[in-house]
Amino acid sequence: MTKKQIQVFFERLREQRPHPKTELNYTSPFELLVAVTLSAQATDVSVNKATDKLFPVANTPEAIYALGVDGLKQYIKTIGLYNAKAKNVIKACKILIEKHNSVVPDNRADLEALPGVGRKTANVVLNTAFGQPTMAVDTHIFRVSNRTGLAIGKNVLEVEHRLVKVIPKEFMIDSHHWLILHGRYTCIARKPKCYECVVADVCQWPDRFEFGAAKSIPVKMIEDKI
Incomplete structure (x- = not known):
């Protein structure tokens, strides 16, 4: 993804889930x-x-x-x-x-x-817990990052370092949760729900159209909107 595509990617995820949080129950x-x-x-x-x-x-x-x-x-x-x-x-x-x-x-x-x-x-x-801009790469984030072209890496550490480098600062604190939830409920492993994906038009996965993604908006049009 280009920088402008990444900007759109996280703007869409933020619009979808303005206040993302872990699904683990905790109070401290x-x-x-x-x-x-x-x-x-x-x-x-x-x-x-x-x-x-x-x-x-x-x-x-x-x-x-x-x-x-x-x-x-x-x-x-x-x-x-x-x-x-x-x-x-x-x-x-x-x-x-x-x-x-x-x-x-x-x-x-x-x-x-x-x-x-x-x-x-x-x-x-x-x-x-402490609001630090870290990125915990689990199987969901590893899959989403590589599949979409957001951050390609052979292992979790490569993907983590790449994500920290390319994600704009304004999204960094919440990006971990956005990516996990996107991977858990939309960009799932076997049958991704590309037909309802809010970032399908900036996703770089060649097979997304086979799973119902609408025809991509030309990159120039996306960049012109920013």
Whole structure:
């Protein structure tokens, strides 16, 4: 995509969802950290079902640490990889209590030092909890970025760096959520809903017309509108 096409792309996504947000349920940075940690290779719906029972009982590092691994497992056993996740969350709680006064750090180094917290999880917390202009690339964002021509890369790190470089500053804070939601509900993997896509006319995917996208507006016309 050209710079002007990218501008149109995010203007359309903003018009569609003026106030995007994560679909994980949380009320504090710590709850978000736990929820995102649990969401690896699991759906937001499954995580919410578990945390909706867990958080009313324990939603601080001290409270969850007091549950212990076995106690925590009882709340999250419906989530994939729950054994490993329970161990990581308990270890992370211990570190938060001992090194950070039970406060979730607002920097990448300290977040990624927590068990079970990788770059993607750290990016989500930094962006969603602390409003930092980070980009957490999951499978949805990786697919949308490559398919549309927004940011092409062979791996998630390449796509992340490309997105941070090309996304205009005015869209950066919310772009993570716009791209995830677009990939989750419109630009889906097997049968993308190009027939109802609000950015189909700037999308660069050659196969979009086979999935019902209307004939593209000439690039010159798009640029003339900006």
